[in-house]
Amino acid sequence: MTAKFYVSANEVAERAGVSRSAVSRTFTPGASVSPETRRRVMEAADALGYHVNHLARGLMRNESGIVCLIVSEVATPYRSALLSMLTQKLQNAGKVAMLVNTDRSDGSVDRALKQAIRYRADASIIMSGLPDKSITQLCLKNGQRLVLINRDDDQVGALRINLDDYEAGSKIVTAFLRAGCRRLAFANSEAGTPSLMARERGFIDAAKRLGLDVVVERFGWTGYEAGQVLARRLLTREERPDGVFCATDLLACGFMDTARREFSVVIPEQLCVAGFDNIEQAAWKSYELTTFAQPVEDIATEAVRWLDAGPSHDTNRVQLHADFVWRSSIRAG
Amino acid sequence: MTAKFYVSANEVAERAGVSRSAVSRTFTPGASVSPETRRRVMEAADALGYHVNHLARGLMRNESGIVCLIVSEVATPYRSALLSMLTQKLQNAGKVAMLVNTDRSDGSVDRALKQAIRYRADASIIMSGLPDKSITQLCLKNGQRLVLINRDDDQVGALRINLDDYEAGSKIVTAFLRAGCRRLAFANSEAGTPSLMARERGFIDAAKRLGLDVVVERFGWTGYEAGQVLARRLLTREERPDGVFCATDLLACGFMDTARREFSVVIPEQLCVAGFDNIEQAAWKSYELTTFAQPVEDIATEAVRWLDAGPSHDTNRVQLHADFVWRSSIRAG
DNA sequence: TTGTAAGCGTTATCAG
DNA sequence: CTGATAACGCTTACAA
Numbered sequence: 001m002t003a004k005f006y007v008s009a010n011e012v013a014e015r016a017g018v019s020r021s022a023v024s025r026t027f028t029p030g031a032s033v034s035p036e037t038r039r040r041v042m043e044a045a046d047a048l049g050y051h052v053n054h055l056a057r058g059l060m061r062n063e064s065g066i067v068c069l070i071v072s073e074v075a076t077p078y079r080s081a082l083l084s085m086l087t088q089k090l091q092n093a094g095k096v097a098m099l100v101n102t103d104r105s106d107g108s109v110d111r112a113l114k115q116a117i118r119y120r121a122d123a124s125i126i127m128s129g130l131p132d133k134s135i136t137q138l139c140l141k142n143g144q145r146l147v148l149i150n151r152d153d154d155q156v157g158a159l160r161i162n163l164d165d166y167e168a169g170s171k172i173v174t175a176f177l178r179a180g181c182r183r184l185a186f187a188n189s190e191a192g193t194p195s196l197m198a199r200e201r202g203f204i205d206a207a208k209r210l211g212l213d214v215v216v217e218r219f220g221w222t223g224y225e226a227g228q229v230l231a232r233r234l235l236t237r238e239e240r241p242d243g244v245f246c247a248t249d250l251l252a253c254g255f256m257d258t259a260r261r262e263f264s265v266v267i268p269e270q271l272c273v274a275g276f277d278n279i280e281q282a283a284w285k286s287y288e289l290t291t292f293a294q295p296v297e298d299i300a301t302e303a304v305r306w307l308d309a310g311p312s313h314d315t316n317r318v319q320l321h322a323d324f325v326w327r328s329s330i331r332a333g
Numbered sequence: 334m335t336a337k338f339y340v341s342a343n344e345v346a347e348r349a350g351v352s353r354s355a356v357s358r359t360f361t362p363g364a365s366v367s368p369e370t371r372r373r374v375m376e377a378a379d380a381l382g383y384h385v386n387h388l389a390r391g392l393m394r395n396e397s398g399i400v401c402l403i404v405s406e407v408a409t410p411y412r413s414a415l416l417s418m419l420t421q422k423l424q425n426a427g428k429v430a431m432l433v434n435t436d437r438s439d440g441s442v443d444r445a446l447k448q449a450i451r452y453r454a455d456a457s458i459i460m461s462g463l464p465d466k467s468i469t470q471l472c473l474k475n476g477q478r479l480v481l482i483n484r485d486d487d488q489v490g491a492l493r494i495n496l497d498d499y500e501a502g503s504k505i506v507t508a509f510l511r512a513g514c515r516r517l518a519f520a521n522s523e524a525g526t527p528s529l530m531a532r533e534r535g536f537i538d539a540a541k542r543l544g545l546d547v548v549v550e551r552f553g554w555t556g557y558e559a560g561q562v563l564a565r566r567l568l569t570r571e572e573r574p575d576g577v578f579c580a581t582d583l584l585a586c587g588f589m590d591t592a593r594r595e596f597s598v599v600i601p602e603q604l605c606v607a608g609f610d611n612i613e614q615a616a617w618k619s620y621e622l623t624t625f626a627q628p629v630e631d632i633a634t635e636a637v638r639w640l641d642a643g644p645s646h647d648t649n650r651v652q653l654h655a656d657f658v659w660r661s662s663i664r665a666g
Numbered sequence: 667t668t669g670t671a672a673g674c675g676t677t678a679t680c681a682g
Numbered sequence: 683c684t685g686a687t688a689a690c691g692c693t694t695a696c697a698a
Contacts, residue, residue, distance in 0.1 A: 005395060005476040006453065008675055019685045024677060034683060049471050054451045055388045055397060056675035059690050062338060064388060066452075069432070074420065075613075080413035087407065087434035096448060099402070099432040101420035115429060118387045119399075120339065138382050143338040224617060257618035280408075284557060285590035286619040341691055352669045357693055367667060389691040392674050 007048045016044035067095045068116035072102040072128035077279035085300040147303045152194035159306045159316045169202025178333030181243030185215040187230040188247040189222040227254020235263045249275035249282045272330040290330045292322040340381045349377035400428045401449035405435040405461035410612035418633040480636045485527035492639045492649045502535025511666030514576030518548040520563040521580040522555040529580045560587020568596045582608035582615045605663040623663045625655040
C-alpha cells in the first residue's frame with residue numbers, strides 16, 4: 001500500500017544523468033534544451049514510463065488545464081451532442097474536461113462549481129441550471145473563467161452564449177401561414193427556462209403581428225412523454241390547432257406520435273408541426289421534423305475560443321443563430 | 334497576471350489564529366480537532382472563501398479522486414445514458430469524472446489513458462475501443478484501477494464487465510418462432526466488436542439448433558443510417574426475411590422506418606423486428622421495439638463498487654444480464 | 667489536541 | 683544551455 005507508484009522526474013534525471021530541471025524543460029514546450037539532452041531525457045523517460053504529473057504542474061503554474069463541464073440531463077440528445085462537441089474542442093485546445101452531472105437535488109450547480117474550485121479548474125462551462133451569484137463571483141475572483149450556455153443570466157464577467165430564440169418565432173409563423181395554417185398553438189414544458197420562454201414569446205408576438213392568436217399549453221419536463229400529454233390536451237380542444245410549434249424536438253416527437261396514433265391525424269396534411277434543437281431523431285423518417293438547429297459546433301468553438309483568449313474579464317455576450325431546417329412536417333407553401 | 338488567486342490554508346490559519354495543520358485537519362474527515370478550533374477555522378474559511386486545493390491534496394495523498402471516463406460516440410443514446418449513470422454514481426462515491434472523448438483518430442484510447450496517468454487518476458473506465466496492453470500495464474503498475482465495459486479483452490488485473498450477449502440470441506429466436514417467423518435474418522454493423530459478434534453468433538447458433546438458417550448482413554457503423562441500408566439489402570432479397578434481429582436499437586430504428594416507408598411492410602404483421610440496448614427511442618410509439626435492456630445502472634454500480642474496494646489487483650470479471658423487454662414489434666405468440 | 671517540520675513532484679528564477 | 687534552489691498548497695509523522 002505504501003508502495004512507490006509513479007516514476008518522478010527525479011528518477012528520470014538520475015537515469016539520464018542530468019538535472020531535474022532538464023527533465024522539466026524537456027516536457028515544457030518552448031523551453032530551451034539541447035537536442036542531445038532532450039534525447040537522453042526522452043530515452044530515460046520512455047524506459048521508465050515517466051509521465052509529467054499534472055497535479056504538481058498545475059500547482060506550480062496556477063493553471064490546471066482542467067475545464068469543468070456542468071450539465072444535467074446528459075442522456076438527452078441535444079445535451080449529449082453539445083457535450084461531445086465541447087469535449088472534442090477542449091481536447092484539441094489541450095484542455096481536459098471534468099464532467100459534473102447536476103441531475104437530482106437542487107443547488108447542485110453551486111456544489112458543482114465548488115468542485116471546479118477545489119480542482120482549480122481553469123474554467124467552468126455551465127449548460128444547465130443557474131448558479132448563485134455569490135459563488136460565481138468567487139469563481140471569477142479566483143481567476144476562473146465562466147461560460148454560460150443558453151442561460152440568460154446577467155452574470156458580470158462571464159461569457160454568455162445565447163441563441164436568437166425569439167426570432168425563430170416569426171420564421172415559423174410565416175411557414176405555418178404559407179402552409180395555410182390558421183389555428184396556431186405553442187407546446188411548451190413547464191421548465192420555464194429563458195430559452196423556452198423566448199421561443200414562446202417570439203411565436204406569440206409574431207402571430208399577433210399577423211392578427212392571429214396562439215393557444216399555449218405547458219406541461220412537465222422537456223421530454224417525449226410531455227409531448228404526448230401536450231398532444232392530448234391540444235388535440236381534444238374544440239378548435240383543434242392545425243399548426244403547432246413545440247418548444248423542443250423531443251416534445252415534437254412525442255406530440256407527433258400521439259397525434260398520429262391516438263388521433264389519426266395526418267402530418268403535414270391535417271397538421272403542421274415544428275420543433276427546436278435539430279436532434280438526430282428529427283431527421284429520422286418517422287418524423288422528418290422541420291426545426292431550428294442548435295449551432296452546437298459554433299457554441300463549442302466560441303466557448304473554447306474565449307477560454308484560450310487571455311484574461312480579459314469584461315462582460316461578454318455572444319448571440320448565435322439557429323438555422324432553420326426545412327423538412328416535411330410542414331406543408332410546402 | 335501575477336495576481337495571487339486562491340486563498341490558501343495558510344491565510345485561513347492566520348486569520349483563525351491556529352496552525353496550518355489545524356486547518357488541514359478540519360477539512361480531513363476523521364481527523365482530531367477540537368470543536369472550538371474547528372469552529373474558528375470554518376468561520377475564517379467561509380469568510381475568506383477557502384476551498385481545499387485538490388491538486389495539492391492529491392499530490393500528498395497519492396489519490397486524486399479523479400476517475401477517467403474514456404468513451405467515443407458520446408452523443409449516442411446508449412453511451413450517453415451510461416455516461417450519465419456513471420457520473421452520478423461516481424459523484425455519490427465522492428469521486429469526480431474526467432471525460433475523455435476518443436472520437437476521431439486511432440490509437441486515441443492510448444492517448445486517453447496517458448491523460449489519465451498524467452492527472453494521476455485513481456481509475457479509468459473504458460467504454461470504447463481497446464487500449465494497447467503495454468499502456469494498460471503501465472496504468473496497473475502505477476496503481477491505477479481499470480474497468481473495461483463491454484470490451485471482451487483479457488486484460489489481466491482489470492475489471493471486465495460484460496453482458497450475456499450470446500444468450501440473447503436463443504431468447505429472440507424463440508420469440509420469432511412463436512410469432513410464426515421462419516425466415517430469420519441478423520442485421521449487424523461492420524464494427525465487429527466482441528459484443529456485436531456475440532449477439533450474432535448466439536442468434537445463428539440458436540437458430541441452427543432449431544433447424545433454421547440465418548441470413549446475415551453487415552454494413553457500416555452502428556447507427557440509424559446503417560439500419561436503413563441493411564433494410565434495403567435484406568428486403569430486396571428474393572426470400573424476404575420475416576424476422577430480423579438487429580444488433581442495436583439504433584440499427585433497428587433505421588431498419589423499421591425504411592421497411593415501412595420504402596417497402597410498405599407492416600410491423601409486426603408481416604415482419605417482426607428486435608433490437609438490443611433498450612434506448613429511449615425503443616419505447617417511442619413509432620417503434621415499440623422489442624429489445625434487450627443494457628443494465629446501465631448495474632454496470633455503473635459494479636464499476637464504482639470495484640473502485641471503492643481496496644487494492645486487490647486480481648483478474649476480475651462480472652457478467653451481467655440483459656433483460657428481455659417485450660414490446661409490439663414482434664407478434665404475440 | 668495542537669504545532670513544527672519534512673516532503674509530495676513540479677516549475678520559475680537565477681547564477682554560471 | 684544547464685543546474686541548484688526556492689516556491690506551490692497541502693498532508694502527515696513526530697514531538698509537545
